[in-house]
Amino acid sequence: MKKVGIALDLGTSGFRGQLIDLAEKKVMATAITARHPLPGANVIDHLNFALEAGTDLSQNIIIAAVNQIIAILLKTEEMKIETLAVCGNPIQLSLFENIEIRDLAFAGEKKQQLLGIVPPDRGSKEYKGERFPVLDVPRECLVLIPPAVKHEIGADALALLILSGILEQEKISLATDYGTNAEIALKVDDRIITGSCAAGPALEGQHIDRGMLAAPGAIVDLVPQAAGDRCLILDENMISVEGDLVRLDNGAVLAPGPARARGITGTGVIATVSRGMETGLIKLPRINSASTFLKLADEIRFGEDDLAEAGKAIGAIRAGYLTLAAEAGISGDDIEVAYMAGASGTYVDALKALHVGLVPPRVKEIYQVGNTSLNLARMLVEEPELLKFLEDKARELRASHCMFGNSKIFEKAYLLELSYWTEGLPWGDYEKFAAMYRLPTISTPHHDARVIKKVLRDISDPGPGGINSIENVGMVKRWEIPGCSGCGRCETECPEAAIFLDEQGGISIRMDRCSGTACRRCEHICSAGVFHLPSFWTQVGVKG
Numbered sequence: 049m050k051k052v053g054i055a056l057d058l059g060t061s062g063f064r065g066q067l068i069d070l071a072e073k074k075v076m077a078t079a080i081t082a083r084h085p086l087p088g089a090n091v092i093d094h095l096n097f098a099l100e101a102g103t104d105l106s107q108n109i110i111i112a113a114v115n116q117i118i119a120i121l122l123k124t125e126e127m128k129i130e131t132l133a134v135c136g137n138p139i140q141l142s143l144f145e146n147i148e149i150r151d152l153a154f155a156g157e158k159k160q161q162l163l164g165i166v167p168p169d170r171g172s173k174e175y176k177g178e179r180f181p182v183l184d185v186p187r188e189c190l191v192l193i194p195p196a197v198k199h200e201i202g203a204d205a206l207a208l209l210i211l212s213g214i215l216e217q218e219k220i221s222l223a224t225d226y227g228t229n230a231e232i233a234l235k236v237d238d239r240i241i242t243g244s245c246a247a248g249p250a251l252e253g254q255h256i257d258r259g260m261l262a263a264p265g266a267i268v269d270l271v272p273q274a275a276g277d278r279c280l281i282l283d284e285n286m287i288s289v290e291g292d293l294v295r296l297d298n299g300a301v302l303a304p305g306p307a308r309a310r311g312i313t314g315t316g317v318i319a320t321v322s323r324g325m326e327t328g329l330i331k332l333p334r335i336n337s338a339s340t341f342l343k344l345a346d347e348i349r350f351g352e353d354d355l356a357e358a359g360k361a362i363g364a365i366r367a368g369y370l371t372l373a374a375e376a377g378i379s380g381d382d383i384e385v386a387y388m389a390g391a392s393g394t395y396v397d398a399l400k401a402l403h404v405g406l407v408p409p410r411v412k413e414i415y416q417v418g419n420t421s422l423n424l425a426r427m428l429v430e431e432p433e434l435l436k437f438l439e440d441k442a443r444e445l446r447a448s449h450c451m452f453g454n455s456k457i458f459e460k461a462y463l464l465e466l467s468y469w470t471e472g473l474p475w476g477d478y479e480k481f482a483a484m485y486r487l488p489t490i491s492t493p494h495h496d497a498r499v500i501k502k503v504l505r506d507i508s509d510p511g512p513g514g515i516n517s518i519e520n521v522g523m524v525k526r527w528e529i530p531g532c533s534g535c536g537r538c539e540t541e542c543p544e545a546a547i548f549l550d551e552q553g554g555i556s557i558r559m560d561r562c563s564g565t566a567c568r569r570c571e572h573i574c575s576a577g578v579f580h581l582p583s584f585w586t587q588v589g590v591k592g
Contacts, residue, residue, distance in 0.1 A: 049127065050069065050071075050127045051070045051071065051130045052070060052127045052128065053067075053068040053070050053131040053132065053133070054068070054117075054121065054131075054132045054133075054429065055068060055132075055135075055426040055428070055429045056117070056133065056135065056422075056425055057136060057421040058110070058135070058137075059084070059136065059140070059227060060091055060137065060140070060228040060252075061083070061084055061089075061227060061254055062081040062083055062252070062261050062521075063080070063084070063085075063113055063114065063117060063521075064079070064081075064419065064507065065114070065117035065118070065121060066422065066425075066507075066510075067121040067122070067511065067513070068426060070131070075426070075510065077120075077123075077511045077512070077513025078507055078511055078513070078516065079116075079117045079121050079517075079518060080261070080515060080517055080518065081113055081117070081518045081560075082517060082518060083254075083521050083560040084521070085113035085559060085560050086098075086109055087562035087564030087585075088562075088563060088564035088565065089228065089249040089254055089255055089566060090229060090247075090249065091140075091228075092246050093564045093566050094106075094139060094143070094564075095139060095149060095152065096564065096565040097564050098143055100581075100586075101585035103146050103147075103149060104146065105585065106143045106146075107145075107146040108182060109522050109559060110140075110143055110144055110522075111144070111180060111182050113518075113522040114144075115183065115184045116521065116522075117518065118185070121516075123513075128186065129177075129185045130190065131189065131190045131191075131428075131429050132183075132189055132190070132192070133191075133192040133425040133429045134191070134193050134425060135193075135194055135203050135421045135425040136204055137202040137203075137204045137205075138152055138203075141170070141202065141203060144193075148165065150165045151168075170195065171439060172193065172194055172195040172435045172436075172438060172439040172442075173191075173192070174192055174435060175190075175191040175192075176188055177190075177191060179191065190432060192428050192429075192432060194206060194207070194424060194425075194428060195438055195439050197242075197442045197447050198447070198449055201242050201447055201449050202231075202244075204225060204231055204421040205225075205231045206424070206441070206442055207423065208223050208225050208389055209223065209233055209240070209445065210424070210438075210441065211424060212387040212389055213387065213417065214233060214235050214385075214387050215235070215240075217235060217385055219384040219385050220235070220236050220378065220383050220385070221235045221383065221387065222235075222369055222386050222387070222407075222408060222411075223389065224365065224386070224389065225389040225393065226247075226388065226389070226390045226406070227390050227391070227392060228247060228248065228252050228254065229244060229247070230245050230247040230251070230368065232245070232365070232368045234372040234373065234375075234383070236376045239376065240448070241372050241375050241447070241449075241450055242372075242449050243371060243372055243449065243450045243451075243458075244452070245364045245365070246364070247361045247364040247368075248360045248361040248364060250314060250357040250358045250360065250361040251314040251317070251318075251361045252314045253266065253312060253317065256312060257350070257353070258311045259312055259313070259317070260310065260311035260313055261313060261391070262282065262286070262392075262395060262506065263517045264283060264284045264310075265282065265309060265310030266281065266282045266309070266312065266316065267279050267280070267281055267309050267311070268280050268281065268282055268313055268316050268396075269395070269396075270296075270316070270319040270320060270323050272323070273293055274303075275295065275302060276293045276294050276296070276300075276302045277295075278291070278293045278305065279291035279292055279293075279294065279305070279344055281305075281307040281308070282395075284514065284515070285510065285515070286506075286507065286515055287504065289305075289306070289307045291305040291306075291308065291309055292304050292305045292345035293305065294343065296320075296324065296327070296329055296337075296343060296344070297329060297337045297343070298337070298343060299343025299344075299349075301345075305345070309345045309348055311348065312348055313395070314391070314392040315391075315392055317350070317358050318392075318400055318406065319396070319397055320342055321359075321362075322400035322403045324350075324355075325404070326403070329342060330355065331472070332355075332359070332469060332470075333470050333472045335350075335355060340352055356470050358469075359469025359470055360469065360470070363469050365406050366405045366406070366490075367458055367462040367464075368458065369383070369408060370457070370461045370487055370488050370490065371455050371457045371458040372450060373488040374488050375450050375457075378488065379488045380408050380409065380488045380491075381408070381490065382410075383408040383410070383411055384411055384412050385411060385412065385413045386407045386414045386415070387414075387417055388416045388417065389417050390419060390420075393416060393417070393506075394416050394419070394501075394503060394505065398414040398416060398497070399495055402414070402493045403493055403495070409490060409492060409493040409494065411497050412498065413497065413498050414497050414498070414499045415500045415502055418502065418503035418506045418508050419506040419507055419508075422507065423508070424438075460485040460487065461482075461487055464482060464485070464487070467481075520558070520560070522559055524556050524558055525584065526555065526556040526557075527555060527584055528552070528554045529578055529579060529584070530578065531576050532553065532576060532578055535575045536549055537573045538555065538569075538570040538574060541570075541573050542569065542570060543563070543567065543569065544561040544562060544567075546559075546561035546563075547570060555584075557584070564581075568581055
């Protein structure tokens with residue numbers, strides 16, 4: 049029987065897993081989920097859900113999704129899982145472990161003491177599979193969780209610091225894991241300052257009309273050619289290939305391409321914003337076309353609501369690195385090197401990211417380094433003894449963490465970004481207000497940075513089994529709500545098509561589609577006034 053391991057990255061927008069042949073230390077196959085299994089689009093939503101519905105239910109939902117990944121990867125029973133390594137941010141790992149999360153939800157030691165909250169140990173963990181009764185691994189399977197540097201600086205941030213190369217860099221450098229929850233680290237001399245912000249789901253292609261995670265069929269880039277833009281689309285091996293050459297203003301196909309598009313992912317969103325601004329089709333906050341849409345391949349459109357979502361995410365990232373610069377006492381223009389991690393950081397055209405503000409404006413070198421969180425999990429699967437090294441490294445790192453939620457600098461910077469992206473504040477006025485707020489200096493971007501792609505794909509080696517995408521993630525919740533009139537408004541008006549009514553009078557919610565506490569439209573439009581989402585979650589009747 050072949051001995052194998054599973055490497056997992058529990059991301060905020062979705063999970064990724066790899067099957068590892070332990071004897072040959074090779075990837076056999078990869079599986080990814082189309083969404084996160086918990087309701088909501090960011091870590092704040094996931095925290096709110098766990099606080100309302102309970103960590104037991106949250107853990108069960110997460111492990112149900114992990115079990116889906118395991119089932120897809122184990123296409124034969126002639127395999128035995130010896131090791132499973134799990135990496136992710138502190139919230140995802142805490143929910144996976146089912147340990148205290150309130151210290152992550154409530155800022156400030158006084159508040160935590162008042163509530164009687166004792167932060168749990170988030171150091172390295174080594175469990176047996178029996179610690180997780182509903183996890184589909186043998187009882188003796190070794191389950192490894194890498195350490196956080198501090199409870200706010202999680203294992204994914206540790207992976208970013210170790211694997212990006214920033215720790216060896218002598219120049220002022222910034223490393224960013226782009227995603228719904230963005231991890232940012234600034235290195236100035238021997239000082240490391242980290243931050244984490246809920247940038248929003250647009251960088252992962254979520255909350256975008258026709259948006260999707262990085263998966264086959266996703267538009268990942270636009271390349272200007274002749275009188276239009278060539279759409280680049282991910283193929284089955286997650287390599288970008290040519291789609292249609294189109295005119296963005298009217299969608300005319302100037303030259304068809306062999307690849308067909310199913311949607312647009314976060315890197316395609318960035319490319320669309322950059323090209324729209326470059327061509328004058330975007331004049332913030334408007335799209336200057338007759339239809340107020342930019343039209344891409346295969347009738348995929350990008351509208352002003354999408355532009356606003358993208359602007360919120362870009363603005364959060366820029367406000368984040370400006371806040372770290374302020375903490376370090378430098379200007380935004382002093383940052384010379386940038387490291388881009390994660391799916392968005394790998395597939396995005398780095399110069400387009402620089403153009404829109406995702407990268408500091410005066411960097412001279414940009415390194416694109418792939419999925420550092422999944423890579424760290426894979427390293428642990430292949431060499432479990434590395435856990436001790438990671439624990440020692442976490443203790444050695446002299447990193448300080450900036451809580452953006454408590455930072456007046458971040459608050460001012462993000463409000464300024466919102467004014468720029470969603471209200472059309474001119475750049476000259478942006479600079480004036482930034483000076484008045486005493487924010488770090490930031491110039492308009494230059495385009496002569498050198499781009500070094502360390503990997504072609506965020507998952508550098510998908511294995512011979514390729515990448516398998518899971519569309520229906522986690523669990524479905526069904527309940528018969530007393531007093532429900534059966535009007536169906538909750539079903540027809542759910543913006544994510546997450547709610548379904550059946551002939552027996554039951555209501556089901558696909559948890560992976562539900563926006564959770566950030567939406568609650570189902571509650572507001574219930575004609576009988578009986579739909580109460582927190583009560584819905586805590587009822588029995590969950591099915592896989």
